[in-house]
Structure formats: C-alpha cells, structure tokens
Amino acid sequence: MVLAEEAPRAELVRYLATFEGDTRGEAGWAARLRRFWDENPTPGPWGWVLLDADRIVGQLALIPFLFQVDGAEVPGVSSSTWRVDARFRGVAAELLFRFRSVGRARPLLTTTPAPHVRQMLEKLRFTPLVPEGLQHLSVVPLAPTAALPGLRALGRSLAGPRRLLGGRRLGWRRADPARVDFDALWDRTRHAAAFTRVRDAARSRWFVGDRFLLVDGDPSDPQGFAVFGPGRWRGLPVVRLIDVWPPPQAPDAVRRLIRFLWTDPFGGQAAAALLHHPTPAFTAALAGAPALTRPAPPSTMLHLGRGLPATGRFFTLGEGDNAL
Numbered sequence: 001m002v003l004a005e006e007a008p009r010a011e012l013v014r015y016l017a018t019f020e021g022d023t024r025g026e027a028g029w030a031a032r033l034r035r036f037w038d039e040n041p042t043p044g045p046w047g048w049v050l051l052d053a054d055r056i057v058g059q060l061a062l063i064p065f066l067f068q069v070d071g072a073e074v075p076g077v078s079s080s081t082w083r084v085d086a087r088f089r090g091v092a093a094e095l096l097f098r099f100r101s102v103g104r105a106r107p108l109l110t111t112t113p114a115p116h117v118r119q120m121l122e123k124l125r126f127t128p129l130v131p132e133g134l135q136h137l138s139v140v141p142l143a144p145t146a147a148l149p150g151l152r153a154l155g156r157s158l159a160g161p162r163r164l165l166g167g168r169r170l171g172w173r174r175a176d177p178a179r180v181d182f183d184a185l186w187d188r189t190r191h192a193a194a195f196t197r198v199r200d201a202a203r204s205r206w207f208v209g210d211r212f213l214l215v216d217g218d219p220s221d222p223q224g225f226a227v228f229g230p231g232r233w234r235g236l237p238v239v240r241l242i243d244v245w246p247p248p249q250a251p252d253a254v255r256r257l258i259r260f261l262w263t264d265p266f267g268g269q270a271a272a273a274l275l276h277h278p279t280p281a282f283t284a285a286l287a288g289a290p291a292l293t294r295p296a297p298p299s300t301m302l303h304l305g306r307g308l309p310a311t312g313r314f315f316t317l318g319e320g321d322n323a324l
Contacts, residue, residue: 042066057087058084062102126302128300135295142271175214185199195313204225228240228241239274278314298317
C-alpha cells in the first residue's frame, strides 16, 4: 500500500466516476478537478492517492487557497473528495492524518464531514468555521408566486415595494468579473478582517467562475461585491450567497443588498435567495425582513496552524469546496 502525491489524471477521473454511488460521471469530474487545480491561481499541494500495486484504491483531494493573516499572505488548503475502496477502509485514516500534518503552520478547512468524520476531526482540534452565534440561514423570497405557502405569503408582500425599487438608486448591479477592479477594492479593504481569504483580482475571478456577481458601485471603482450561486431548496430554484466583501458591519448595508435582490437581478432564475449570516449585521437586518430564518449547523470545520489567530476572522458558509 503506497500513498502518492500524483496519479495520471485520466485514471483518477475514471476512479472517481466509477466509485459506488457517483453521479457526476467522467466529464463532471474532469471539469471539477480542472476548476480545483488547473484554473486555481494558488499553487498546491493537491492531495494524495492510495495505490495498491499501481491501482488507485483511494483519494483525498486538496484545494489550495491563499489567506491573509494580520496583513501577511499565508497558504492554506481545504480538503475535498475523500474516497477509499471498501477493502481498504482500514487505512483510510492515514489520508486524514496526512492532511492534518499539512496544517502545522497553515489553516486547514474541511467541508460537509459525516458525523463519524466530524468526531475524528474534533479529536484533531478542528472547530466550526462559523461562530455559534452566526449559524443561521435566511430564505428571502424573490418571486411573489414562490411555490411554498410560507414563501408565497412573503413574496406577495413584496409585490408592491419591488416595483418601486431601482437598481441604480440602490448602488448594486450585476457585473462581469473581468470588468471589476478587485485589486483596488482589496487594497483598500484588506484590513477589514485580520484573518480571511485573499480576494485579489486573480483569486476573486477564479472564485466567481460562472456564478452571479453583484457589485456595489461602479465596477471600475467597486465598494463591495457579493457572489451568488444557483441551487435548489425544497424543490425550488434558488440562489445561495457564497461570498460577500467587505464584511458588512451595519444592518442598513445588508438591507440595501436585500432590497436590490428584490429587483430580481437574476432574471427570474430564482424564486428565493438563501443568505447565511456571516456578520451580526445580517442577523439584525433579517430580523425585520420578509424572510424565513432557521438554524444552519456548520458544514465547514477549521484547524488553525501554529501562530494563527483565533479571533478577528471573517469567513462565509461558502468556504472550501462548498464554494466551488
């Protein structure tokens, strides 16, 4: 049994696509790994494969990210796909311990762990990424005719106000990532959080990909941005808040974004927006908004390397492979 850092991409894609229960297929995995690794502006490590006589029998993929810690740039990684053939599950933990060893001096993220994996991670000193007081998710209706009864009533209450709202007056607009000056915004605002993911132009454009980008102000001189990705919630098409920067600190700033969402910048492609609460300002703003708010157990866990701060951090629920 051998742990290796490389394997032919075609063999790895075939292994993942034929793993029991897979639904992505080879084309889906090829695109996913290309996004994780080839298009990623942050260099590896990329993870490990478990080999038995040169045959892949397991894999733990890593996605590199760049973080800012007290003004300095620090590389970190998020774990992603962790798969091991049933016959070799006895050595599956070796992949996890190898992942843990990478984090001696860098932040580690891991997303959507199963309950038994979560217990293992807690023993390895992983903690929830999002503080307990911010573990909420709000569903904001965007269409008056949303299918669920609770959303339909909330949506009807918006029918009048949303006709009166103008996107330009609110400052927000849809934008092409290629035309947004992310570097200027990052240079001005990078110290808004002591510990956060770097949002320069190269990494922001990679992060946005083909999702919805909303910009506050002129794209050539943005005051902030928010990234939404398509998804489904209880059978409804929705958009999910993946990232927002800089961290909104005032409830009025969040309310302005919500009012812009009511103008339907997604062209009718979503019945509702799912907003997690990355700052207390979201909780305060959504307390009085037409929205359904519920607890959102953390899906991402964090391990801090030596010397990394436990406070002053800003992360969203879209970190790690959840974001991609």
